Amino acid sequence: MSIRQAARSIALRVPAVERVVSHRDQLLQDASSLHSRLAAVEAQRDSLSGRLAECQAELQEAQKRLARTGEQSVLDAYVTEPPGRERAFRIFEGSWASEIPGYGFGAAKGLFDDPRIKWWGQQCGGLQGKRVLELGPLEGGHTSMMSKAGAASITAIESNTKAFLKCLIVQNTFKFNADFILGDFRPYLEICTETFDFLCASGVLYHMTEPVKLLQDMAKVSRSIGIWTHYYDPDVILNTEYLARKFDEQPRRERIGSRDVVSYKQSYLEALNWSGFCGGNVPISYWLTRDSLIGVIEDLGFKVEIGSDEKKHPHGPCMTLFASRR
Known part of the structure:
Protein backbone atom coordinates (compact mmCIF):
# COMPACT_ATOMS: atom_id res chain seq x y z
CA MET A 1 0.00 0.00 0.00
CA SER A 2 1.32 3.35 -1.00
CA ILE A 3 1.79 6.20 1.45
CA ARG A 4 -1.15 8.02 -0.13
CA GLN A 5 -3.40 5.02 0.33
CA ALA A 6 -2.33 4.56 3.98
CA ALA A 7 -3.01 8.19 4.77
CA ARG A 8 -6.40 7.95 3.13
CA SER A 9 -7.26 4.86 5.26
CA ILE A 10 -6.23 6.57 8.49
CA ALA A 11 -8.27 9.67 7.67
CA LEU A 12 -11.31 7.55 7.18
CA ARG A 13 -10.86 5.84 10.58
CA VAL A 14 -10.26 8.95 12.78
CA PRO A 15 -13.92 10.02 13.03
CA ALA A 16 -14.90 6.52 14.08
CA VAL A 17 -12.22 6.56 16.80
CA GLU A 18 -13.37 9.97 17.95
CA ARG A 19 -16.94 8.70 18.20
CA VAL A 20 -15.77 5.73 20.29
CA VAL A 21 -13.76 7.96 22.61
CA SER A 22 -16.67 10.38 22.98
CA HIS A 23 -19.07 7.52 23.77
CA ARG A 24 -16.64 6.14 26.33
CA ASP A 25 -16.37 9.53 28.04
CA GLN A 26 -20.17 9.80 28.18
CA LEU A 27 -20.40 6.33 29.69
CA LEU A 28 -17.83 7.27 32.32
CA GLN A 29 -19.82 10.42 33.19
CA ASP A 30 -23.06 8.43 33.43
CA ALA A 31 -21.35 5.83 35.63
CA SER A 32 -20.03 8.58 37.92
CA SER A 33 -23.50 10.15 38.14
CA LEU A 34 -25.12 6.81 38.92
CA HIS A 35 -22.50 6.13 41.56
CA SER A 36 -23.23 9.49 43.22
CA ARG A 37 -26.97 8.85 43.11
CA LEU A 38 -26.47 5.35 44.53
CA ALA A 39 -24.40 6.79 47.39
CA ALA A 40 -27.17 9.35 48.08
CA VAL A 41 -29.84 6.62 48.04
CA GLU A 42 -27.78 4.48 50.41
CA ALA A 43 -27.35 7.46 52.76
CA GLN A 44 -31.09 8.11 52.65
CA ARG A 45 -31.74 4.43 53.26
CA ASP A 46 -29.49 4.51 56.32
CA SER A 47 -31.31 7.62 57.56
CA LEU A 48 -34.72 6.02 57.02
CA SER A 49 -33.54 2.83 58.75
CA GLY A 50 -32.45 4.91 61.73
CA ARG A 51 -35.77 6.79 61.81
CA LEU A 52 -37.65 3.49 61.48
CA ALA A 53 -35.77 2.15 64.49
CA GLU A 54 -36.66 5.31 66.43
CA CYS A 55 -40.34 5.01 65.48
CA GLN A 56 -40.38 1.36 66.52
CA ALA A 57 -38.83 2.32 69.88
CA GLU A 58 -41.40 5.11 70.32
CA LEU A 59 -44.22 2.72 69.47
CA GLN A 60 -42.98 0.18 72.00
CA GLU A 61 -42.74 2.88 74.67
CA ALA A 62 -46.26 4.11 73.84
CA GLN A 63 -47.57 0.57 74.13
CA LYS A 64 -45.89 0.24 77.52
CA ARG A 65 -47.44 3.54 78.67
CA LEU A 66 -50.80 2.38 77.39
CA ALA A 67 -50.49 -0.83 79.37
CA ARG A 68 -49.46 1.08 82.52
CA THR A 69 -52.15 3.76 82.41
CA GLY A 70 -55.00 1.79 80.93
CA GLU A 71 -55.51 4.45 78.25
CA GLN A 72 -57.83 3.47 75.44
CA SER A 73 -58.15 4.12 71.78
CA VAL A 74 -60.61 6.84 70.78
CA LEU A 75 -62.71 4.08 69.23
CA ASP A 76 -63.09 2.45 72.63
CA ALA A 77 -65.28 5.40 73.70
CA TYR A 78 -68.14 4.03 71.61
CA VAL A 79 -70.70 1.55 72.94
CA THR A 80 -71.74 -1.15 70.51
CA GLU A 81 -74.17 -3.02 72.79
CA PRO A 82 -77.91 -2.21 72.95
CA PRO A 83 -78.74 0.84 75.14
CA GLY A 84 -79.33 0.34 78.85
CA ARG A 85 -79.33 2.41 82.04
CA GLU A 86 -76.59 0.34 83.63
CA ARG A 87 -74.12 1.21 80.85
CA ALA A 88 -73.89 4.80 82.04
CA PHE A 89 -72.87 3.66 85.52
CA ARG A 90 -70.17 1.46 84.02
CA ILE A 91 -68.39 4.54 82.64
CA PHE A 92 -67.04 5.01 86.19
CA GLU A 93 -66.94 1.36 87.17
CA GLY A 94 -64.52 0.80 90.04
CA SER A 95 -64.71 4.37 91.34
CA TRP A 96 -68.28 4.64 92.67
CA ALA A 97 -68.57 5.34 96.39
CA SER A 98 -72.35 4.83 96.66
CA GLU A 99 -74.25 1.61 96.32
CA ILE A 100 -76.73 2.60 93.61
CA PRO A 101 -80.26 1.19 94.22
CA GLY A 102 -80.95 -1.58 91.75
CA TYR A 103 -77.45 -1.41 90.25
CA GLY A 104 -74.84 -1.82 92.98
CA PHE A 105 -71.30 -0.62 92.15
CA GLY A 106 -70.19 1.29 95.32
CA ALA A 107 -69.52 0.00 98.83
CA ALA A 108 -71.23 2.79 100.83
CA LYS A 109 -74.71 1.47 101.54
CA GLY A 110 -77.75 3.58 102.33
CA LEU A 111 -76.75 6.92 100.81
Whole structure:
Protein backbone atom coordinates (compact mmCIF):
# COMPACT_ATOMS: atom_id res chain seq x y z
CA MET A 1 0.00 0.00 0.00
CA SER A 2 1.32 3.35 -1.00
CA ILE A 3 1.79 6.20 1.45
CA ARG A 4 -1.15 8.02 -0.13
CA GLN A 5 -3.40 5.02 0.33
CA ALA A 6 -2.33 4.56 3.98
CA ALA A 7 -3.01 8.19 4.77
CA ARG A 8 -6.40 7.95 3.13
CA SER A 9 -7.26 4.86 5.26
CA ILE A 10 -6.23 6.57 8.49
CA ALA A 11 -8.27 9.67 7.67
CA LEU A 12 -11.31 7.55 7.18
CA ARG A 13 -10.86 5.84 10.58
CA VAL A 14 -10.26 8.95 12.78
CA PRO A 15 -13.92 10.02 13.03
CA ALA A 16 -14.90 6.52 14.08
CA VAL A 17 -12.22 6.56 16.80
CA GLU A 18 -13.37 9.97 17.95
CA ARG A 19 -16.94 8.70 18.20
CA VAL A 20 -15.77 5.73 20.29
CA VAL A 21 -13.76 7.96 22.61
CA SER A 22 -16.67 10.38 22.98
CA HIS A 23 -19.07 7.52 23.77
CA ARG A 24 -16.64 6.14 26.33
CA ASP A 25 -16.37 9.53 28.04
CA GLN A 26 -20.17 9.80 28.18
CA LEU A 27 -20.40 6.33 29.69
CA LEU A 28 -17.83 7.27 32.32
CA GLN A 29 -19.82 10.42 33.19
CA ASP A 30 -23.06 8.43 33.43
CA ALA A 31 -21.35 5.83 35.63
CA SER A 32 -20.03 8.58 37.92
CA SER A 33 -23.50 10.15 38.14
CA LEU A 34 -25.12 6.81 38.92
CA HIS A 35 -22.50 6.13 41.56
CA SER A 36 -23.23 9.49 43.22
CA ARG A 37 -26.97 8.85 43.11
CA LEU A 38 -26.47 5.35 44.53
CA ALA A 39 -24.40 6.79 47.39
CA ALA A 40 -27.17 9.35 48.08
CA VAL A 41 -29.84 6.62 48.04
CA GLU A 42 -27.78 4.48 50.41
CA ALA A 43 -27.35 7.46 52.76
CA GLN A 44 -31.09 8.11 52.65
CA ARG A 45 -31.74 4.43 53.26
CA ASP A 46 -29.49 4.51 56.32
CA SER A 47 -31.31 7.62 57.56
CA LEU A 48 -34.72 6.02 57.02
CA SER A 49 -33.54 2.83 58.75
CA GLY A 50 -32.45 4.91 61.73
CA ARG A 51 -35.77 6.79 61.81
CA LEU A 52 -37.65 3.49 61.48
CA ALA A 53 -35.77 2.15 64.49
CA GLU A 54 -36.66 5.31 66.43
CA CYS A 55 -40.34 5.01 65.48
CA GLN A 56 -40.38 1.36 66.52
CA ALA A 57 -38.83 2.32 69.88
CA GLU A 58 -41.40 5.11 70.32
CA LEU A 59 -44.22 2.72 69.47
CA GLN A 60 -42.98 0.18 72.00
CA GLU A 61 -42.74 2.88 74.67
CA ALA A 62 -46.26 4.11 73.84
CA GLN A 63 -47.57 0.57 74.13
CA LYS A 64 -45.89 0.24 77.52
CA ARG A 65 -47.44 3.54 78.67
CA LEU A 66 -50.80 2.38 77.39
CA ALA A 67 -50.49 -0.83 79.37
CA ARG A 68 -49.46 1.08 82.52
CA THR A 69 -52.15 3.76 82.41
CA GLY A 70 -55.00 1.79 80.93
CA GLU A 71 -55.51 4.45 78.25
CA GLN A 72 -57.83 3.47 75.44
CA SER A 73 -58.15 4.12 71.78
CA VAL A 74 -60.61 6.84 70.78
CA LEU A 75 -62.71 4.08 69.23
CA ASP A 76 -63.09 2.45 72.63
CA ALA A 77 -65.28 5.40 73.70
CA TYR A 78 -68.14 4.03 71.61
CA VAL A 79 -70.70 1.55 72.94
CA THR A 80 -71.74 -1.15 70.51
CA GLU A 81 -74.17 -3.02 72.79
CA PRO A 82 -77.91 -2.21 72.95
CA PRO A 83 -78.74 0.84 75.14
CA GLY A 84 -79.33 0.34 78.85
CA ARG A 85 -79.33 2.41 82.04
CA GLU A 86 -76.59 0.34 83.63
CA ARG A 87 -74.12 1.21 80.85
CA ALA A 88 -73.89 4.80 82.04
CA PHE A 89 -72.87 3.66 85.52
CA ARG A 90 -70.17 1.46 84.02
CA ILE A 91 -68.39 4.54 82.64
CA PHE A 92 -67.04 5.01 86.19
CA GLU A 93 -66.94 1.36 87.17
CA GLY A 94 -64.52 0.80 90.04
CA SER A 95 -64.71 4.37 91.34
CA TRP A 96 -68.28 4.64 92.67
CA ALA A 97 -68.57 5.34 96.39
CA SER A 98 -72.35 4.83 96.66
CA GLU A 99 -74.25 1.61 96.32
CA ILE A 100 -76.73 2.60 93.61
CA PRO A 101 -80.26 1.19 94.22
CA GLY A 102 -80.95 -1.58 91.75
CA TYR A 103 -77.45 -1.41 90.25
CA GLY A 104 -74.84 -1.82 92.98
CA PHE A 105 -71.30 -0.62 92.15
CA GLY A 106 -70.19 1.29 95.32
CA ALA A 107 -69.52 0.00 98.83
CA ALA A 108 -71.23 2.79 100.83
CA LYS A 109 -74.71 1.47 101.54
CA GLY A 110 -77.75 3.58 102.33
CA LEU A 111 -76.75 6.92 100.81
CA PHE A 112 -80.02 6.91 98.82
CA ASP A 113 -82.02 6.15 101.99
CA ASP A 114 -79.95 7.93 104.60
CA PRO A 115 -81.30 8.44 108.16
CA ARG A 116 -79.25 11.63 108.42
CA ILE A 117 -81.29 13.28 105.66
CA LYS A 118 -84.51 12.08 107.29
CA TRP A 119 -83.44 13.45 110.68
CA TRP A 120 -82.45 16.83 109.25
CA GLY A 121 -85.80 16.99 107.47
CA GLN A 122 -87.59 16.37 110.76
CA GLN A 123 -85.53 19.00 112.58
CA CYS A 124 -86.34 21.73 110.04
CA GLY A 125 -90.05 20.90 109.94
CA GLY A 126 -89.91 18.92 106.71
CA LEU A 127 -88.33 19.77 103.39
CA GLN A 128 -91.62 20.27 101.56
CA GLY A 129 -91.51 23.56 99.67
CA LYS A 130 -88.09 24.55 101.00
CA ARG A 131 -85.17 26.03 99.06
CA VAL A 132 -82.10 23.85 99.62
CA LEU A 133 -78.39 24.42 99.03
CA GLU A 134 -76.26 21.28 99.00
CA LEU A 135 -72.48 21.46 99.24
CA GLY A 136 -70.65 18.52 97.71
CA PRO A 137 -73.49 16.19 96.58
CA LEU A 138 -70.96 13.40 95.88
CA GLU A 139 -73.02 11.08 93.67
CA GLY A 140 -76.50 12.51 94.12
CA GLY A 141 -77.92 10.09 96.69
CA HIS A 142 -78.82 12.76 99.26
CA THR A 143 -79.97 15.10 96.50
CA SER A 144 -82.47 12.54 95.25
CA MET A 145 -83.81 12.03 98.79
CA MET A 146 -84.33 15.76 99.39
CA SER A 147 -86.02 16.16 96.01
CA LYS A 148 -88.38 13.27 96.73
CA ALA A 149 -89.10 14.80 100.16
CA GLY A 150 -90.63 17.77 98.35
CA ALA A 151 -87.90 20.42 98.26
CA ALA A 152 -89.06 23.31 96.06
CA SER A 153 -85.55 23.74 94.63
CA ILE A 154 -82.12 22.23 95.19
CA THR A 155 -78.88 23.87 94.15
CA ALA A 156 -76.14 21.24 94.43
CA ILE A 157 -72.55 22.44 93.92
CA GLU A 158 -69.83 19.88 93.20
CA SER A 159 -66.18 20.66 92.40
CA ASN A 160 -64.99 17.13 91.58
CA THR A 161 -65.53 16.62 87.85
CA LYS A 162 -66.06 12.86 88.11
CA ALA A 163 -68.50 13.25 91.01
CA PHE A 164 -70.38 15.92 89.05
CA LEU A 165 -70.80 13.61 86.04
CA LYS A 166 -71.89 10.77 88.33
CA CYS A 167 -74.58 13.06 89.76
CA LEU A 168 -75.88 13.67 86.23
CA ILE A 169 -75.97 9.92 85.55
CA VAL A 170 -77.91 9.35 88.78
CA GLN A 171 -80.32 12.20 88.01
CA ASN A 172 -80.88 10.90 84.48
CA THR A 173 -81.61 7.42 85.82
CA PHE A 174 -83.87 8.26 88.77
CA LYS A 175 -85.55 11.39 87.35
CA PHE A 176 -85.58 13.98 90.15
CA ASN A 177 -85.43 17.77 90.15
CA ALA A 178 -82.15 19.43 91.13
CA ASP A 179 -79.73 21.91 89.66
CA PHE A 180 -76.24 20.38 89.70
CA ILE A 181 -73.53 22.98 89.16
CA LEU A 182 -69.84 22.23 88.62
CA GLY A 183 -67.53 24.47 90.63
CA ASP A 184 -66.04 25.36 94.00
CA PHE A 185 -68.71 26.30 96.55
CA ARG A 186 -66.30 28.41 98.63
CA PRO A 187 -66.11 31.44 96.28
CA TYR A 188 -69.83 30.97 95.59
CA LEU A 189 -70.67 31.34 99.29
CA GLU A 190 -68.45 34.39 99.64
CA ILE A 191 -70.54 36.42 97.19
CA CYS A 192 -73.93 34.69 97.50
CA THR A 193 -76.78 37.11 98.29
CA GLU A 194 -79.54 34.48 98.45
CA THR A 195 -80.90 32.88 101.60
CA PHE A 196 -81.73 29.18 101.71
CA ASP A 197 -84.15 27.45 104.07
CA PHE A 198 -81.80 24.51 104.54
CA LEU A 199 -78.12 23.99 103.78
CA CYS A 200 -76.84 20.41 103.54
CA ALA A 201 -73.12 19.96 104.23
CA SER A 202 -72.57 16.24 104.52
CA GLY A 203 -68.94 15.11 104.37
CA VAL A 204 -67.35 18.41 103.37
CA LEU A 205 -66.20 20.31 106.47
CA TYR A 206 -63.32 17.98 107.35
CA HIS A 207 -61.96 18.36 103.79
CA MET A 208 -61.42 22.10 104.25
CA THR A 209 -58.17 23.92 104.96
CA GLU A 210 -60.23 26.75 106.50
CA PRO A 211 -63.21 25.05 108.16
CA VAL A 212 -64.10 28.08 110.30
CA LYS A 213 -64.29 30.31 107.21
CA LEU A 214 -66.64 27.79 105.59
CA LEU A 215 -68.90 27.74 108.67
CA GLN A 216 -69.04 31.53 108.69
CA ASP A 217 -70.00 31.66 105.01
CA MET A 218 -72.58 28.90 105.44
CA ALA A 219 -74.20 30.83 108.29
CA LYS A 220 -74.59 33.94 106.10
CA VAL A 221 -76.79 32.21 103.51
CA SER A 222 -78.94 29.76 105.50
CA ARG A 223 -81.69 29.60 108.10
CA SER A 224 -80.78 26.04 109.10
CA ILE A 225 -77.81 23.76 108.48
CA GLY A 226 -77.31 20.01 108.49
CA ILE A 227 -73.71 18.90 109.03
CA TRP A 228 -72.12 15.48 109.07
CA THR A 229 -68.38 15.63 109.63
CA HIS A 230 -65.36 14.01 111.18
CA TYR A 231 -63.66 15.84 114.04
CA TYR A 232 -60.41 15.53 115.95
CA ASP A 233 -60.56 13.63 119.25
CA PRO A 234 -57.05 13.02 120.67
CA ASP A 235 -58.19 10.10 122.84
CA VAL A 236 -59.32 8.23 119.75
CA ILE A 237 -56.91 9.36 117.05
CA LEU A 238 -53.67 9.17 119.02
CA ASN A 239 -54.53 5.61 120.04
CA THR A 240 -55.30 4.47 116.48
CA GLU A 241 -52.08 4.01 114.51
CA TYR A 242 -53.47 4.32 110.98
CA LEU A 243 -55.27 7.53 111.97
CA ALA A 244 -52.50 9.04 114.09
CA ARG A 245 -49.93 8.93 111.27
CA LYS A 246 -52.16 11.20 109.16
CA PHE A 247 -52.15 14.09 111.67
CA ASP A 248 -49.67 16.66 112.88
CA GLU A 249 -48.85 16.35 116.54
CA GLN A 250 -49.22 20.06 117.24
CA PRO A 251 -52.58 21.82 116.75
CA ARG A 252 -53.36 25.03 114.92
CA ARG A 253 -54.84 27.58 117.31
CA GLU A 254 -56.89 30.55 116.14
CA ARG A 255 -58.57 33.33 118.06
CA ILE A 256 -62.06 33.79 116.57
CA GLY A 257 -63.87 36.51 118.48
CA SER A 258 -63.69 35.49 122.12
CA ARG A 259 -63.06 31.81 121.33
CA ASP A 260 -59.86 29.80 121.00
CA VAL A 261 -60.46 27.48 118.04
CA VAL A 262 -58.34 24.34 117.80
CA SER A 263 -57.79 22.22 114.68
CA TYR A 264 -55.27 19.62 113.51
CA LYS A 265 -53.75 19.24 110.04
CA GLN A 266 -54.34 15.88 108.39
CA SER A 267 -52.80 14.51 105.18
CA TYR A 268 -54.64 12.25 102.71
CA LEU A 269 -51.45 10.23 102.00
CA GLU A 270 -52.12 7.12 99.89
CA ALA A 271 -55.83 7.95 99.58
CA LEU A 272 -54.83 10.36 96.80
CA ASN A 273 -53.95 7.38 94.60
CA TRP A 274 -57.48 5.90 94.69
CA SER A 275 -59.54 6.49 91.54
CA GLY A 276 -62.63 7.09 93.69
CA PHE A 277 -60.99 9.73 95.91
CA CYS A 278 -63.60 12.29 96.96
CA GLY A 279 -61.73 14.55 99.38
CA GLY A 280 -60.53 18.12 99.05
CA ASN A 281 -58.62 19.65 96.16
CA VAL A 282 -55.34 19.91 98.11
CA PRO A 283 -53.42 17.09 99.84
CA ILE A 284 -54.23 18.31 103.37
CA SER A 285 -57.14 19.57 105.44
CA TYR A 286 -57.82 20.67 109.03
CA TRP A 287 -60.10 18.84 111.45
CA LEU A 288 -61.73 20.90 114.18
CA THR A 289 -62.04 19.50 117.68
CA ARG A 290 -65.58 18.71 118.81
CA ASP A 291 -65.78 21.65 121.22
CA SER A 292 -64.40 24.09 118.64
CA LEU A 293 -66.87 22.90 115.99
CA ILE A 294 -69.94 23.30 118.20
CA GLY A 295 -68.65 26.53 119.77
CA VAL A 296 -68.04 28.26 116.43
CA ILE A 297 -71.55 27.40 115.18
CA GLU A 298 -73.15 28.67 118.39
CA ASP A 299 -71.12 31.88 118.20
CA LEU A 300 -72.59 32.43 114.72
CA GLY A 301 -76.06 32.66 116.26
CA PHE A 302 -77.29 29.09 115.82
CA LYS A 303 -78.72 26.56 118.23
CA VAL A 304 -77.06 23.16 117.84
CA GLU A 305 -78.75 19.78 118.17
CA ILE A 306 -76.63 16.61 118.11
CA GLY A 307 -78.15 13.71 116.22
CA SER A 308 -75.33 11.19 116.57
CA ASP A 309 -71.78 11.15 117.83
CA GLU A 310 -69.75 8.13 116.73
CA LYS A 311 -66.31 7.73 118.28
CA LYS A 312 -65.54 4.37 116.65
CA HIS A 313 -66.09 5.23 113.01
CA PRO A 314 -63.29 3.51 110.99
CA HIS A 315 -62.22 6.82 109.43
CA GLY A 316 -62.25 8.78 112.67
CA PRO A 317 -64.74 10.25 115.16
CA CYS A 318 -67.74 11.83 113.47
CA MET A 319 -70.99 13.54 114.34
CA THR A 320 -74.31 14.54 112.82
CA LEU A 321 -75.67 17.89 113.93
CA PHE A 322 -78.45 20.28 113.06
CA ALA A 323 -78.08 24.03 113.52
CA SER A 324 -81.03 26.42 113.43
CA ARG A 325 -80.81 30.19 113.60
CA ARG A 326 -81.89 31.60 116.95
